[in-house]
Amino acid sequence: MANFYEEKVDFQRPKAIETAFKKLLDTPIDSVKSLEDWLIQQSLFFDEIEEGLTGHYIDFQCYSHSEEKKKQFEYDQQTIEPLVKKYSALLDEKFLASPYKDKLDSRHYTQFIKSKENAIALFREENIALEVEEDRLATRYFEHTSSLTVDWHGEEKTISELSVYLENEERTVRKEAFSHIAEAFTTIEVPLQKIMDDLIQIRQEKAKNAGLSNYRDYMFKKYERFDYTPEDCNTLAEAVRKHVTPLKEKLQAAHKSELDVDLYRPWDTNGVVKGELPLKPFNTRDELVQRTTNIFSKMDSRFADLLTTMDKRHMLDLTTRKGKSPGGFCSPLPVSKLSFIFMNASQTHDDIITLLHEMGHCIHNDLKKELKLSKYRDTPMESSELASMSMELFSMDHWHEFYENKTDLIRAKKELLKGIINFLPMGVVVDQFQHWLYENPTHSIAERNAKFFELQKYYNSSVIDWSGYETWAENSWMRILHIYEVPFYFIEYVIAQLGALQMYKQYRENRERTLENYKKALKLGASCSLPEVYAVAGISFDFSETMIKNLMDFLEDELAAVTDLN
Template identity: 70%
Template sequence: MSTFYQEKLNFQDPTSVEQSYKNLLNEDIETVKEMEAWLKQHSQIQNYIEEGLTGHYIDFQCQSDSETAKKAFEYDQQVIEPLVKKYEALLDEKFLSSPIKNQLDPLYYREFLKSKMNAKELFRESNIALEIEEDRLTTHYFEHTGSLTVDWNGEEKTLSEISTYLEDSNRKIRKKAMTLTVEAFISKETELQNIMSDLIELRHRKAENADLPNYRDYMFKKYERFDYTPEDCTNLAVAIQKHVTPLNKRLQREHQKELGVDVYRPWDRKGVSNEQKPLQPFHNRNELVEKTTQIFSNLEPRFAELITTMDKHGMLDLTTRKGKSPGGFCAPLPVSELSFIFMNASKTHDDMTTLLHEMGHCIHNDLTKDLPLSKYRDTPMESAELASMTMELLTMDQWHLFYDDQEDLRRAKKDHLTGIVGFLPFGMVVDQFQHWLYENPNHTPAERKMKFKELQFQIDSSIVDWTGYEEWSEITWLRILHIFEVPFYFVEYVIAQLGALQMYKQYRTNPEKTLENYKQALSLGASKSLSEVYKAAGIRFDFSEEMIKNLMEFVEEELEALND
C-alpha cells in the first residue's frame, strides 16, 4: 500500500520468514565473537519484521475504513505475529542455554540478559492463540471509534474537528460540542463495553496460563517494570492526590472566575472568556510543520533535519479526516531509520504541542538507531515519554514563533503548565482504574462505570459540576485507546511528566547542559536501567511525595511569573 516503509521480508510467504528464524536457530555458536555476530543477525531480522508490521499498522490507523489495510493488518495478527512469538521464544532459549552468554561483557549485556530471562519466564505457547483474539478485539475498537462523526450545523465532522469548539468563548457552543462528542461514544457504548469485557476475560486467562495471579502482574513483567512496583503506583496516586489535586482545584477556580460562570461545568474546562478567542497557533498543516522545523533549527540542527526528511518521505500524517483512527503516535521504522508521526490536528494549541511531543519520540529513535542490539533500541515507555514530554517544555521559550501576540504567548505557556497539573491526577485515575479492572476481573460493565467515577472523585476531585451529566463522567475512559490497545500504558505519562518537569527546571538555569544531558540520556536506549537513564539526564527517577511537592512549588512559581 504505502511507500514510506520498506518490506524486506515477504510476509505473504510465511515459510520464507520462518526460514530466516530457522537459519538462526541452526547456527553454531562457539565463541564470543560468533555470539555477538549472531545477536546482530537476530537484531537485523527483528528490524525487518518490525518495519513490515509497523508499516501495516500505520496503514490501518491512517485508513481504518479500508478493507485492504484491514486485511493486511489482520493477516499480520493471525499469521506473522504468532510465528514471530514462537521463534523469538525458541531463540531466547537458544541464547540462554548457551554457555557462551556467560563470557559476554557483563556490564554491557546486563539489561539484555535480564530482559531475556524475564521473557522466558513469561512466555507460554498457549497464550499465542489468545493474543490473536486479543488483537482482533482491539481492531474492532478502532473500527468503531474511527468511524465516529457528528452533524455540525449540517456538515459531517470528525470528533477531532469539533474538539476546537470546546475552547470557544460561547458557552452554548462549548456545550453543544461536548454533547455531540459524548453522545457519539454513548451510541457505541454497548459495543465498546462488550469488547472490554471480552478483553478482560481473555487477559485474565493469559495471566493464569503464565502462573500469575492477575493480568496486572502479567503486564508489569511484560513491560519489564524492574524499577517500580504496583504498590509504588498506588503510593504515587496518593502523593498526586495530596500535592497536585489541590493546586488543580485552585487553578480551576481561577479559570471559573475568568469565565465568569457561577457553576463550573464539564464543557467549561477548556473554554476562554468572552474577551478572548481560542488559541490558534497555525492555520494549516504546512505552517505547523514549517514553524516546528524552525524551532528545532534553533534548538539543534539535527532535530530540524529529521522532521524535514520525514516530511519529504511522507512520514507525517497530521490532519484529521473521516475513516482515520483517533489519537496520535510516533512509530519507529528501523530499516528506514526514520519514524512516522500520526495525529489528528485541528489547528489548536494542543495540536502544536502534540507534534513537538511526537518529535521527541522521533529524536529518541534517531539517537538510538546505531545501537547494535534491537532490544536496546526498544526503549521503555518511562524514558520514551520522558523524551517527548521534555521536548514540549524545552521548546516553550520559542513558542513566539507560533504566537506573535504577547498575550496569546503568555496564555499558551500558562495553559500548558496548567494542563500538566490537570493531567497528573487524571493520569493516576486511569492507572488505578486499570489496576482495579484486572484485580477484579469478574466485575460488570455497570460496576466498571461506577469505579471510574469513584476514582475520579477520590484522586481527581475538582470543582467541575457533573450534575445531570454523571454518565458523561462515567464513560470518559471509553475514549482512552490505551486501555483497549496497550493496557497499563498510562502511568508512564505521569512518571515521565514528573521527570520532564525536573528537566525543565534544569533547563531554566542551564539550557546548554540540559540539552546535552537530554541527548546523552536518550542515546542509552534500553541499555541501562531507568534510574541510570534518568541520572544521565541530570535528574532522578523519583516520584516520592517530596519530589512531587517540590515540583508543584516550581510550577506555581512559573505560573506566578507568567501572571506578573
C-alpha cells in the first residue's frame, strides 16, 4: 500500500514526544490571546500525533496478518498512547487552572470547557495501563476474525465474500453460506469469549478507579453523552419495540410468503424470490468508485472532488481479501486534511450503501477541517452517524448510475428503506445487551449468550425461526466488532438513523435547502451541543415514542410510493 498519511512525528523517539509535551506545559500564559494561541499549538501537535497513530491503525486493519504492521500498532498502544493520555490530562489541568479560561468568548468555548472538565473528572492515571491491556485484547479479536476463511466448493473465501450467497434464490445455497459463516465463528468462540471475559473485568476496574459503580456509567461520561441518559436508552428501546418491531415483523411475514416457505429461517432474511437474481450493481472496484463519484457530482461537486482526490491519494481500500480485518470504517487524517475509507466489498448492493455511508463521514470531516481546535473536530458519534446515514438516503435519487434497469432500481430503493426498519430493532438489541453486560459483570458465558438470544426475541422479531440453531443466534454477538473495540458505540446508529429519516423527510420537501442545512450542521463539528447541531440541520434531537411512530408512518408511505413506481 502506498503511504497515504504524513508522519511528522518520530514515534520511535518517545522522549522527543515527551519533550514537546513538556514544552507546551511550560508555555507561559498571560492573556486570553496567549491562552487561545496555546490551545491552537496543542491542536496542531495532537493532529500530527493522530495522523501517525491513525495511519498505523489503518495499516494493521488492512494487513492484520503482517507482523510488521502488528508490531508498530502494538508499540503505539503500549508506548505512545499512554504518553498522550498522561500529557493530555496535564494539559487539561493547566487549561482549567488558567484565570484566563473564564474570559474566553462563551459563544465559542462553552462546549470546549464542559468537555475538558468532564475529561479531568474521569481521568485516572492508573487506568492508562488498563487501557493498554484493553487495546491489546481488542487487537487479538481482530487477529482471530481476520484470519477466518471457509472452503466454498474447493475455493477459499473470506466471510465477506460469502455474503453474496445469502441473497441467492436457492434456499440450499443460502443455508450453506449461512452455516459456513456461523460455524466459522464457532471455531473461534472459545478465544473470543475469553477475550470478552477479560475485557469486562478490565473495564469494570476502570470504572471503579473513576469512582463509578459500573462501566456503562463510565462510558456515558467518556462519550460525553451530555444530552441523554441510560434511562433514555431504555425508553428508546421500548419505543422501537412498540412501533418498529411490528413493522419489521410485517415485512418479514410478507417476505416469507414471497419465498413460499413454511418456516422463515435466519438464512431466508436476505433471500430473493425464485426467478430473481441478487442485485449486482458493479463488477469492479473502479466501477464502484466511478459510479459513486457520478452520484456525488449531481449533488455537490465538492463531494465528488473529495472522492476523486481520496482515490488518487490511495485512501480507498475497498475490496475483501484474506488477511484483512472484517467490517468498514472511515478515519480522518488531520494533517493530510483527508480521510481513509476501509471496507470489504463483494459486488453487492450493500457495498454501495457502505461506500456512500463512509463518504458521509468523509464529507463531514472535510466540512469541519477548518475548525482550529482538534477537540471540535472530534465529533460526537450521534452527529457523525447523522452525516453518513443521511447521505445514504439523499443519494437514492441518483442510483440509476448503478441500476439502468427500473425493476432493479426499485428493488434497491426498497432494500434501503426496509433495511432501516430491519436495523432499528437489532440496534437496540446490541445496545441493551451492552447495558446488561456491564450492569451484571459477574455473569457466565452461558448467561451472556442466553441474554443476547433473549433480547433478540424480545426486541427484534418473532417471525424468524431459530429452532435447532439457537446456538448460532446466541453467540452471533461475537461478530459485532463494536462490542470488543468500541464498547457502547451502537445506540448512536439508532439515534442518528431517526435523525437521518427526519433529514430525508425534509429532503423530500426541499432538496437544495436540506443540503445547505446538512452542510451547515456538519461544519459545526463538536463546537455545539447535539440538540443545537440537529436544530441547524433543520431537525430535532428527538427519539420519543411520538417521533418514532411518525417516522415509521413516513417510511411506510415512502415504501408504498417506491412500489407504485412499477
